[in-house]
Amino acid sequence: MKSQKILVTGASVAGPALAWWLSRQGMEVTVVEKAAEFRDGGQTIDVRGAGRVVIQRMGLENIIRANTTHEEGIAFVDQDDRTKAFMGVNAFGGEGPIAELEILRGELAKLLILHGQDRVAYRFGDSIEALHDDGEQVHVRFESGAEQAYDLVILAEGIGSATRNRVFGDEVQRRPLDLYTAYFTLPRQPSDGQVMRWYNIPGGRCVCLRPDNLGTTRALLSFQQVPSGYEKLTRDEQASLLRQRFAGAGWETPRVLAALDDAPDLYLEAVGQVRMSRWSKGRIALVGDAGYCASPISGMGTSLGLCGAYVLAGELGRHADHTQAFAAYEALMRPYVTQAQGVPRFAPRLASPHSRLGIGLGHAVLRMATAPGFKRLLGRFLSPKADAIDLPDYDVLQRT
Numbered sequence: 511m512k513s514q515k516i517l518v519t520g521a522s523v524a525g526p527a528l529a530w531w532l533s534r535q536g537m538e539v540t541v542v543e544k545a546a547e548f549r550d551g552g553q554t555i556d557v558r559g560a561g562r563v564v565i566q567r568m569g570l571e572n573i574i575r576a577n578t579t580h581e582e583g584i585a586f587v588d589q590d591d592r593t594k595a596f597m598g599v600n601a602f603g604g605e606g607p608i609a610e611l612e613i614l615r616g617e618l619a620k621l622l623i624l625h626g627q628d629r630v631a632y633r634f635g636d637s638i639e640a641l642h643d644d645g646e647q648v649h650v651r652f653e654s655g656a657e658q659a660y661d662l663v664i665l666a667e668g669i670g671s672a673t674r675n676r677v678f679g680d681e682v683q684r685r686p687l688d689l690y691t692a693y694f695t696l697p698r699q700p701s702d703g704q705v706m707r708w709y710n711i712p713g714g715r716c717v718c719l720r721p722d723n724l725g726t727t728r729a730l731l732s733f734q735q736v737p738s739g740y741e742k743l744t745r746d747e748q749a750s751l752l753r754q755r756f757a758g759a760g761w762e763t764p765r766v767l768a769a770l771d772d773a774p775d776l777y778l779e780a781v782g783q784v785r786m787s788r789w790s791k792g793r794i795a796l797v798g799d800a801g802y803c804a805s806p807i808s809g810m811g812t813s814l815g816l817c818g819a820y821v822l823a824g825e826l827g828r829h830a831d832h833t834q835a836f837a838a839y840e841a842l843m844r845p846y847v848t849q850a851q852g853v854p855r856f857a858p859r860l861a862s863p864h865s866r867l868g869i870g871l872g873h874a875v876l877r878m879a880t881a882p883g884f885k886r887l888l889g890r891f892l893s894p895k896a897d898a899i900d901l902p903d904y905d906v907l908q909r910t
């Protein structure tokens with residue numbers, strides 16, 4: 511493909527990775543991010559399977575490894591903080607519930623951006639207000655008032671992508687998983703250690719505490735509930751909702767709820783997936799969660815975003831026509847995405863049973879998970895097939 515002028519929207523994981531691979535081919539790439547400035551921190555995500563291969567091919571594995579959260583495993587605890595089941599990071603060859611490469615989302619995004627910033631133009635605090643594809647170019651008007659035409663526009667805006675909704679309209683299908691999850695940061699205390707602790711509460715709720723590498727602790731609270739618009743409440747309303755839902759829950763929950771007031775980064779999401787019958791329309795395409803979010807439950811979002819960026823850039827490089835490139839990208843990625851999205855709707859109920867009996871049974875099953883015989887069987891549920899794609903070796907991506 512001849513040198514192209516490409517706009518990428520969204521500077522998290524998929525956007526900066528795509529921009530780096532495109533710029534490596536001499537394409538002129540601009541990334542526009544709606545957040546006013548780079549957002550640090552975020553929650554722990556994992557890089558696994560083919561996603562790790564992409565990181566290796568980017569030459570980033572060592573620096574990512576140096577910036578992981580160094581979690582040693584996951585402990586399922588009772589209200590007295592006694593461990594009822596434990597899985598070490600190597601229980602499933604480094605690809606289990608806690609993968610070998612666990613890193614804060616903001617840390618990964620920062621490394622990806624830094625890696626490409628000498629060749630990619632990053633612009634924060636702006637987003638697309640209107641766009642028009644005339645078949646030859648995409649004409650974009652930004653919120654800032656700037657206007658520009660591009661050969662291609664790639665949306666990497668995450669699960670809630672407004673531009674995707676504008677371009678694809680009714681084609682955007684959301685699959686709710688009837689689960690709300692809240693994330694925020696709280697001060698670290700000695701009991702937080704180096705292990706993720708998962709505490710189940712009757713009623714299909716759980717509280718998890720995860721160590722990070724920045725001297726703080728990351729809290730995750732989830733409860734099962736059909737989509738109810740809670741993600742649109744104000745921050746204070748969300749904090750009240752969480753206090754009410756988790757009142758009297760025991761364990762370290764009072765400490766976690768007390769930290770809500772000062773948490774700078776409370777984020778409540780309705781967990782779900784994005785399913786699209788196509789990932790491109792004319793000169794506009796989707797990458798990462800914007801096109802095929804599999805949900806945090808799948809543990810595959812980052813790997814899908816990284817692989818999608820790599821394959822899309824490689825196909826754009828080897829086809830003269832963007833239509834062929836988009837078709838090849840979809841043909842290669844679609845089976846990988848489909849299996850990652852095969853999370854059963856009842857998965858949240860398995861992870862957070864409703865009764866004390868169910869919680870006890872769950873712990874018993876988890877205790878057996880690493881025993882010979884059960885390991886292979888349960889491994890299929892506990893660790894996704896993160897390497898279920900043959901990543902092509904693109905000659906065009908070898909250029910510097």
Ligand SMILES: Cc1cc2nc3c(=O)[nH]c(=O)nc-3n(C[C@H](O)[C@H](O)[C@H](O)COP(=O)(O)OP(=O)(O)OC[C@H]3O[C@@H](n4cnc5c(N)ncnc54)[C@H](O)[C@@H]3O)c2cc1C
Pocket residue numbers: 519520521522523524525542543544545553554555556557615636637638666667668669670671672673693797798799800805806809810811812813814815
């Ligand atoms: C709490 C949490 C835990 C997770 N755990 C895991 C895990 O264990 N393993 C895993 O693989 N994945 C996990 N994921 C998912 C993972 O973070 C994403 O799937 C992955 O980062 C893909 O990122 P993305 O770049 O496609 O989208 P996102 O990371 O959602 O980024 C989208 C970016 O676009 C920006 N944006 C939005 N709208 C616009 C706009 N209109 N214009 C410009 N910019 C815009 C946003 O500000 C954001 O920076 C988790 C996600 C969350 C929220």
